[in-house]
Amino acid sequence: MANLDPAVRKETGYIACWTGALSLVMEAVFLILGKWDLSVLLGNLSGAAVAVGNFFLMARTVSLAVEGGKPDEAARRVKASASIRLLAVGALCALLVGVLKTNVYATLIPLLFPRIGILFRPAIDRKRDAESSETEGSDLID
């Protein structure tokens, strides 16, 4: 864990923040609709954990594959990782929904939260760049 790529740590943190925020929104929606119960909370927590864990493993695999430097080996490693992770996510979701009887929608919807976070990434980056360039500009004027 100590030799984790800073990019992996940063992106996983960003995705975890978005997943947490959107999970809260989803809980609020279930509360407003009057369909909230413990299975929703459990499903949401476990679905969010699966989504963030899947993203972290993907980022770690990609980072390790890139560090290896051999394109063919990297491609093979990432292909194998993608297949195994998809099967693992499917098995975990089936276990949660089928055995632990969590709410199906509350378990499955958090899997899509990382994608929503990535959707807003360019806008946030653009805003941050604009703010930093403004700060640099004011420093130059001073």
Next chain:
Amino acid sequence: MELAMGIMLGLLGLGAGCAMIAGIGPGIGEGNAVAAACEAIGRQPECKSSVTSTLIMGCAIAETTGLYGLIVAILLIFVAPGMFTGILKDAVTSMKG
């Protein structure tokens, strides 16, 4: 009624299997992207951090396609049977009535 139920459940299972075909594409796409990124980093090692960061986000986007298929498959297995059984029972009851 039992035959119709059996056919319906079989078709739902078949549909779930077909939905999981979507899981093949992301792996191939991610592999190609990572191979290209390795070559790019080999040419310009100073861009490694920005390439890795963009690559991770790109792979996450590619992976979502497979997750859509997975979600559809799980819904077909766990949610659809209950829904369609109700519809089938209503149809049979209305036919008898």
